[in-house]
Amino acid sequence: MHDVRVNDEALPAWRQRTATEHRWPVALAILLALGLQLPLPDKLNFLPSWLLPGLTTLLVVLVVAVNPGRVGRYERLERSIGLVVAALVSFGNAVNGVQLVRHILDGSLGDQAGPLLSNGASVYVTNIIVFSLWYWEFDRGGPAVRASGVREYPDFLFPQMSSPELAPRDWEPRYLDYLYLSFTNATAFSPTDVMPLRTWAKLAMLAQSVISLLIVVLVVARAVNVLH
Secondary structure (H helix, E strand, O other), X not given: OOEOOOOOOOOOHHHOOOOOOEOXXXXXXXXXXXXXXXXOOHHHOOOOOOHHHHHHHHHHHHHHHHOOOEOOOOHHHHHHHHHHHHXXXXXXXXXXXXXXXXXXXXXXXXXXXXXXXXXXXXXXXXXXXXXXXXXXXXXXXXXXXXXXXXXOOOOEEOHHHHOHHHOOOOOOOOHHHHHHHHHHHHHHOOOOOOEEOOHXXXXXXXXXXXXXHHHXXXXXXXXXXXXX
């Protein structure tokens, strides 16, 4: 790993020490993911439907209470809680996704196209949020490390990095950039304008594309079959 501390003002913001980003976009995305899980039918959960969302909400409230402003004031505690939150949301959605696929395949779910499409959309959108959290948490060591400017080589290459003349000098990737990356990867099933450079990033995008494709194919195929 090649880490360098960069303080040259001639370099773009993502290579310099800068202020960390505000927490509210990430907190809102997590709460949206939790809200999408609550209306899902009980057959898509093997735990009480309130357990994981309730625990995750408690952790989100805790980290916001500890530091309601910018990410990184208490770096280790915030990152630890953030990773646990991402893991809980991921686990909950993985359970819902597996149960959704299983019930579609055995014919016990999907008698009505409307609820089937709604449940599939909830899992699909939550999956986008889940992977955006992982991309945001691990690209160049996470939000606090990215703001310190010590990582020379990015894990994801955004267009503004390769063509800095097309962006303001203070541009650097924020959570919404990773959310957009996750959305485009889930809908195109491949990289679009953001390229993965590290092996973990390529494997994560591969896994997301496979999951998204599986959900879309099974849910849409079942819904079309019901409609006919």
